[in-house]
Amino acid sequence: xxxxxxxxxxxxxxxxxxxxxxxxxxxxxxxxxxxxxxxxxxxxxxxxxxxxxxxxxxxxxxxxxxxxxxxxxxxxxxxxxxxxxxxxxxxxxxxxxxxxxxxxxxxxxxxxxxxxxxxxxxxxxxxxxxxxxxxxxxxxxxxxxxxx
Amino acid sequence: xxxxxxxxxxxxxxxxxxxxxxxxxxxxxxxxxxxxxxxxxxxxxxxxxxxxxxxxxxxxxxxxxxxxxxxxxxxxxxxxxxxxxxxxxxxxxxxxxxxxxxxxxxxxxxxxxxxxxxxxxxxxxxxxxxxxxxxxxxxxxxxxxxxx
DNA sequence: TACTTTTATATCGTGAACGATATAATCGAA
DNA sequence: TTCGATTATATCGTTCACGATATAAAAGTA
Numbered sequence: 001x002x003x004x005x006x007x008x009x010x011x012x013x014x015x016x017x018x019x020x021x022x023x024x025x026x027x028x029x030x031x032x033x034x035x036x037x038x039x040x041x042x043x044x045x046x047x048x049x050x051x052x053x054x055x056x057x058x059x060x061x062x063x064x065x066x067x068x069x070x071x072x073x074x075x076x077x078x079x080x081x082x083x084x085x086x087x088x089x090x091x092x093x094x095x096x097x098x099x100x101x102x103x104x105x106x107x108x109x110x111x112x113x114x115x116x117x118x119x120x121x122x123x124x125x126x127x128x129x130x131x132x133x134x135x136x137x138x139x140x141x142x143x144x145x146x147x148x
Numbered sequence: 149x150x151x152x153x154x155x156x157x158x159x160x161x162x163x164x165x166x167x168x169x170x171x172x173x174x175x176x177x178x179x180x181x182x183x184x185x186x187x188x189x190x191x192x193x194x195x196x197x198x199x200x201x202x203x204x205x206x207x208x209x210x211x212x213x214x215x216x217x218x219x220x221x222x223x224x225x226x227x228x229x230x231x232x233x234x235x236x237x238x239x240x241x242x243x244x245x246x247x248x249x250x251x252x253x254x255x256x257x258x259x260x261x262x263x264x265x266x267x268x269x270x271x272x273x274x275x276x277x278x279x280x281x282x283x284x285x286x287x288x289x290x291x292x293x294x295x296x
Numbered sequence: 297t298a299c300t301t302t303t304a305t306a307t308c309g310t311g312a313a314c315g316a317t318a319t320a321a322t323c324g325a326a
Numbered sequence: 327t328t329c330g331a332t333t334a335t336a337t338c339g340t341t342c343a344c345g346a347t348a349t350a351a352a353a354g355t356a
């Protein structure tokens with residue numbers, strides 16, 4: 001078995017980052033037909049998932065959860081506001097913060113889109129439950145590596 | 149231990165796709181300071197890696213290797229042409245194909261950027277070699293799932 | 297050969313991502 | 327209290343990504 005030090009890292013197949021990048025896009029693409037029924041993009045769906053767990057949060061709460069900055073989230077959330085999924089209001093305690101809240105339409109999507117994750121998992125039928133769990137753990141460990 | 153069927157998939161932390169998405173972006177961000185020395189973006193670097201292994205290939209070869217379509221690759225490669233990294237020429241055997249070749253500048257980057265991957269791996273210092281190998285394998289298995 | 301189909305790129309429009317920077321509110325220290 | 331530093335968003339510009347569609351060449355077929 002080759003040691004890590006001997007591997008030619010300039011080969012695409014040996015990169016760790018490339019399969020991450022590819023897998024991420026492939027799975028996002030799998031979400032698309034499922035989310036299309038609700039006129040949602042994947043990042044918009046992520047914002048909803050955060051809000052379904054904790055409603056009425058400042059933008060920087062979304063930022064921390066999703067690892068996205070205001071330059072991405074501000075326009076994204078504004079589009080969701082136009083779609084009547086969320087509302088944005090300045091916090092009275094701290095005028096710098098903008099509180100994002102679910103509208104009724106945004107809340108009702110939680111039930112309506114309930115089957116999306118299970119429908120998605122069907123795509124991983126060639127991987128065992130153990131493998132999926134392990135992958136999940138390793139990815140979170142990797143992410144934790146960057147939160148010093 | 150919870151069975152997969154019992155997990156609440158509508159919670160962000162239980163999603164497999166989200167850590168993939170997050171990890172991919174986090175690592176791409178790690179590449180950026182390293183690639184900045186060469187004025188490269190990460191997708192441009194990926195194109196170079198493919199060409200370093202096999203030069204003068206049609207666009208659809210890049211497409212297959214990187215899982216990117218012509219609507220992404222055409223403008224991306226054109227920018228690389230403007231940067232004098234590659235040349236584009238219609239194939240004489242098949243006028244539909246565009247052959248992408250490295251310029252001298254593009255070739256010389258292979259040596260100049262040699263240390264980029266090893267510099268990047270330094271960011272994974274909290275993960276063992278075994279874990280990284282395992283992650284690599286699982287990701288390729290996942291990707292393989294989508295190549296029916 | 298004439299036609300349909302397939303294949304390889306390209307174009308267009310939209311929505312992320314993100315570096316750099318701006319703006320305004322709050323905090324903190326002298 | 328005053329003013330510099332920090333914090334929370336927002337704006338701008340560039341580069342992906344990708345669905346939908348267009349175009350032209352090549353391949354297949356009657």
